[in-house]
Structure formats: structure tokens, C-alpha cells
Amino acid sequence: MVTPVVIEDLSKVYHADREDLAVRAVDRISFRVEERESVAIIGPSGCGKSSLLNILGCLDRPTSGAYLLSGRDVRDLDDDELARLRNQHIGFVFQSFNLLPRMTAEENVELPLLYVSTKNSRDKAREALARVGLAERAHHLPTELSGGQKQRVAIARALVTHPSILLCDEPTGALDSKTGREVLDLLLSLNAEGTTLIMVTHDMAIARALGRAIRMKDGHIVADGRPSVVVTETREPEQETC
């Protein structure tokens, strides 16, 4: 089996060409994530979590260092190849759902398939909605859904391409704690079925429910291991603001 994620000495510097503006958002980090792992990425606001996740999701490229996604070095790929690799391997879930407001749930879920002209895309969208328990809401618009239902539609949209890795940036950040727990349980059940899960979270209860936690600070990894160790070893507030 190919290791899904291998990061070596990776950095992301914004405005790298302007010394006065340069921000080292991710600073020479290395780690790997094995198949079926569930990993929380935690740390204070501004420490580089989203920058790292965007690189893992091929939405952005590292300034230096290596990222091997499922054995492919992203440095070797042009933008089209990178987009193809992303479509093949990555599902992305955001805090703010990012659903298109004029499209129904099933149209939103179908969207990623339209880029790759898949057959029976509507049926596949319905299957994905059924998988997140929302088959009966297929024709609803996002405004007709609760926050938790919207996030489940977004998860169905991430799943519809059968990604090997699900990347989540604060997926429960806009939800109350009970709904957040339901969304977490859904993500954990997808992980149990084989999807590798990498999740940025400020919620330490959620970090503790995953198999591993990586703590970042100022662009560095300062702890990596079992959540019971990583989450409790520093005294930061349980809920950090975004």
C-alpha cells in the first residue's frame, strides 16, 4: 500500500519575494499519514493549520519541501495534473459548508462529478446523500436545511468522488456541540470504512475522539502523537477562537 501523505521539510511562505511582507505560515515540517488514520491538527489561530491543509488538498503549492500524495510528488505536476490528482484522492469539507445557494442538495453533491463527466452522476449524488442520511432532503435548497444538514450535504459532496482522503477545516466550527458531535460521528464512520481523515479543529473534545493529534505553533509541529498526550500537554483554552 502507498502511504497517502508524506510531507518532508515542507514550508509555505506567503509573499516570499517581499522580505518586509513575507509570512512563514508553515515552517519546515515533516510527517506522514498512513492509510485509515484519523488525525487532528490543532494549535492557536494563525499557526498555519489552514495553510497546511490547503497544501495537503492541492489547493495550494508548497514554497519548498516535498509533498507526496499517494506516492506522487506534487512538484512534478502541472496545474491540470494537480487538479486531476486532487479529484482522484481528496474530499474537502469546510467550516462554512460552501454550498451553492441556488442549487438543491443533490445538485450541490453532483457538482464535482460534472467536472469529470461521470455517467449517472445524479444517481451517484443520491447515493452519497443517502450515505450521510439525507436521501429525503435531495430536492431541498441549502436555505431549507439546518446547519448540521448543510454540513452533511457538504460531506456528501466531498464523498461523491470516492476520495481516499477527507480533509476537514473546522467542520464543526459553525455547529452547536450536539450537531457537531453528529457530524463528527459521521466522519468517524467514514474513517472506519477506510477513508483517511485529517481534520483541523479547535474543539479539543473532537481532537480526543481521533486516533492521532498534531499540534502546530508558529508554523512548526510541536507535538505529534496520541491525542490523550498531545491535547493535554499544554494548557491552552479548550475552545480557541478562529
Ligand SMILES: Nc1ncnc2c1ncn2[C@@H]1O[C@H](COP(=O)(O)OP(=O)(O)O)[C@@H](O)[C@H]1O
Ligand atoms: N493568502 C495569504 N497571504 C498572506 N498571508 C497569509 C495568507 N493566508 C494565511 N496567511 C498568514 O499565514 C499565517 C497562517 O495562517 P493560517 O494557515 O490561516 O493559520 P490557521 O489556520 O492556523 O489560523 C497567518 O499569519 C496568516 O495571517
Ligand SMILES: [Mg+2]
Ligand atoms: Mg484556519
